[in-house]
Amino acid sequence: MLTLMLLGFALQTFVVLATPLAGPTVTLDSATVTGTTFGNVQKFLGIPFAQPPIGRLRFNQPQAVPAYNTSFSATAFGPSCPQQAIKLPLISGLPAEVVDFLVNSIYGFVFPADEDCLSINVVKPSSAGPTSKLPVVVWFFGGGFEIGGTSMYDGSSIVERSLELNEPVIYVSMNYRLAAWGFLASQEVKDAGLGNLGLQDQRLALRWVQKYIGAFGGDPSKVTIWGQSSGAISVALQMVTNGGNTESLFRAGFMESGSPIPVRDITNGQKYYDQIVADTGCSGSSDTLECLREVPFNTLKSAVDNTPSIFAYQSLNLAWFPRVDGIFLKDDPQKLVQAGQVAAIPIVNGDCDDEGTLFSLSSLNVTTQEALATYIQTEFLLDASTVDVNELLSVYPADITQGSPFDTSILNAITPEFKRIAAIMGDAAFQAPRRFFLQSVSGKQNVWSYLNKRLKSLPILGSAHTTDLLNVYGKYSIPITGGGDMVDYLVRFVATLNPNGNTGINWPQYTTANPNMLQFNDGLIPLSLSLDNYRVAAINYTTQLLLKHPL
Ligand SMILES: *[C@@H]1O[C@H](CO)[C@@H](O)[C@H](O)[C@H]1NC(C)=O
Ligand SMILES: *[C@@H]1O[C@H](CO)[C@@H](O)[C@H](O)[C@H]1NC(C)=O
Ligand SMILES: *[C@@H]1O[C@H](CO)[C@@H](O)[C@H](O)[C@H]1NC(C)=O
Numbered sequence: 001m002l003t004l005m006l007l008g009f010a011l012q013t014f015v016v017l018a019t020p021l022a023g024p025t026v027t028l029d030s031a032t033v034t035g036t037t038f039g040n041v042q043k044f045l046g047i048p049f050a051q052p053p054i055g056r057l058r059f060n061q062p063q064a065v066p067a068y069n070t071s072f073s074a075t076a077f078g079p080s081c082p083q084q085a086i087k088l089p090l091i092s093g094l095p096a097e098v099v100d101f102l103v104n105s106i107y108g109f110v111f112p113a114d115e116d117c118l119s120i121n122v123v124k125p126s127s128a129g130p131t132s133k134l135p136v137v138v139w140f141f142g143g144g145f146e147i148g149g150t151s152m153y154d155g156s157s158i159v160e161r162s163l164e165l166n167e168p169v170i171y172v173s174m175n176y177r178l179a180a181w182g183f184l185a186s187q188e189v190k191d192a193g194l195g196n197l198g199l200q201d202q203r204l205a206l207r208w209v210q211k212y213i214g215a216f217g218g219d220p221s222k223v224t225i226w227g228q229s230s231g232a233i234s235v236a237l238q239m240v241t242n243g244g245n246t247e248s249l250f251r252a253g254f255m256e257s258g259s260p261i262p263v264r265d266i267t268n269g270q271k272y273y274d275q276i277v278a279d280t281g282c283s284g285s286s287d288t289l290e291c292l293r294e295v296p297f298n299t300l301k302s303a304v305d306n307t308p309s310i311f312a313y314q315s316l317n318l319a320w321f322p323r324v325d326g327i328f329l330k331d332d333p334q335k336l337v338q339a340g341q342v343a344a345i346p347i348v349n350g351d352c353d354d355e356g357t358l359f360s361l362s363s364l365n366v367t368t369q370e371a372l373a374t375y376i377q378t379e380f381l382l383d384a385s386t387v388d389v390n391e392l393l394s395v396y397p398a399d400i401t402q403g404s405p406f407d408t409s410i411l412n413a414i415t416p417e418f419k420r421i422a423a424i425m426g427d428a429a430f431q432a433p434r435r436f437f438l439q440s441v442s443g444k445q446n447v448w449s450y451l452n453k454r455l456k457s458l459p460i461l462g463s464a465h466t467t468d469l470l471n472v473y474g475k476y477s478i479p480i481t482g483g484g485d486m487v488d489y490l491v492r493f494v495a496t497l498n499p500n501g502n503t504g505i506n507w508p509q510y511t512t513a514n515p516n517m518l519q520f521n522d523g524l525i526p527l528s529l530s531l532d533n534y535r536v537a538a539i540n541y542t543t544q545l546l547l548k549h550p551l
Contacts, residue, residue, distance in 0.1 A: 080149025185269025195325025232258025356426025405462025
């Protein structure tokens with residue numbers, strides 16, 4: 001009996017497999033693209049939006065795809081762009097929860113990668129068709145401009161929730177080049193006009209959305225760009241490029257843990273460029289950039305893997321990240337904000353409470369004030385005076401009860417300087433740029449902000465960088481699925497340019513007079529309101545210092 005049942009099951013399976021799947025289709029130019037249906041949503045994954053950035057297109061501007069003229073199936077994510085090897089800071093003695101968090105974070109995920117990686121994904125309500133004109137949200141993943149990919153983020157929970165809220169939206173995500181492939185930096189790169197290619201990839205993907213999202217039921221005039229960490233920084237940089245002219249590619253921005261960052265000229269990446277030129281055997285070449293284009297992928301990959309990653313001693317002073325190239329970024333992004341060269345669109349920009357803890361596990365051997373002063377001067381603020389650094393250390397005192405994770409009293413002080421370094425890192429890279437940005441643009445456009453204080457009880461890390469991903473994509477373990485309570489605000493913001501509606505609490509705008517924040521809490525009161533009025537003197541000092549000494 002059992003055997004017969006199993007046989008019957010096997011036969012049925014065979015029959016199902018033998019029948020071609022009749023998936024949903026869209027027409028792009030003269031091609032039919034077949035996706036997959038999951039209940040109320042349909043997914044079209046891994047669609048190439050640019051010519052493969054390989055061969056002569058390695059280290060070159062991304063090129064649009066010619067008109068699609070061959071039908072294809074779009075049922076699986078494309079490979080991620082090449083990833084830089086990252087060694088997690090799994091120091092001995094870490095509590096199991098912390099190990100679990102690191103291993104299951106975006107930094108621990110294994111992204112299948114290939115140099116031919118420029119693909120885009122569309123997740124839409126099944127009911128949406130070419131006349132639907134739905135608002136669109138475009139996701140820029142994070143990973144320190146060194147790692148990451150779209151395959152980890154399943155947008156269907158967001159589309160599902162948008163249907164429940166009766167505010168249907170379409171979700172789009174794209175891969176962009178990372179590490180050296182996306183952010184090569186040197187005099188040679190500057191002369192060739194080939195800086196910030198990862199950001200150029202994103203811009204090209206936004207042009208693809210303009211051209212093709214209508215076929216899926218999207219309205220190209222209602223695009224919100226949204227990202228986390230380096231993805232949020234990317235959103236901010238899309239807002240300050242081109243003098244702040246969006247070219248109507250997007251009408252709003254949602255930034256989670258990332259704002260316009262203080263960076264200097266692209267020639268400041270020269271030492272990493274020279275390092276990979278040497279390690280790939282290109283030193284003798286009269287055209288090192290062309291030589292790098294021609295070296296075998298594995299040779300280049302090993303050379304890139306030898307450069308410092310986000311968990312190296314220098315941590316957030318990244319080897320590969322956006323810099324002022326004179327084309328995509330004409331100046332330090334913070335100076336562009338000051339000059340008003342920033343898109344005047346509605347924005348949301350928030351942070352986690354303890355942004356810096358994750359990035360302070362790499363410098364645990366810095367255990368005295370003297371060593372910390374040296375660390376700051378040799379690894380971050382390279383031309384800051386001793387007076388400046390001492391002033392910074394006076395506004396971030398040695399008192400462990402004032403360090404990060406904040407509000408954890410004497411807990412989590414795994415070294416005498418850990419919590420202090422974490423406070424400085426988190427503010428310098430995230431909180432200070434966010435506050436500077438919001439204070440600069442509020443009054444000129446609609447602005448909302450939030451602070452994520454969830455997971456505060458996570459030992460050592462507290463409400464660490466990336467913990468807010470739970471609020472949108474659900475649990476942080478892999479794969480990220482299921483929705484959190486930030487989704488409702490996101491969906492309404494995308495649909496109506498106002499995050500408020502009939503779920504959650506009312507989220508007032510951020511103004512200089514009333515810098516309101518929506519606060520995400522653990523425990524019985526999941527959402528509350530607070531003000532962006534913490535560490536005023538310290539963050540202000542940090543902002544002034546970074547304006548003088550960009551990275
Ligand atoms: C399809 O487009 C490609 C690229 O433009 C072109 O080389 C090819 O000839 C086209 N094929 C057909 C059948 O039109
Ligand atoms: C900490 O260790 C790194 C190597 O991982 C080393 O470069 C650095 O000098 C050390 N710092 C201190 C203060 O000992
Ligand atoms: C921030 O610092 C600047 C320059 O040092 C100063 O002029 C300003 O008053 C400070 N603002 C606050 C709020 O402390």
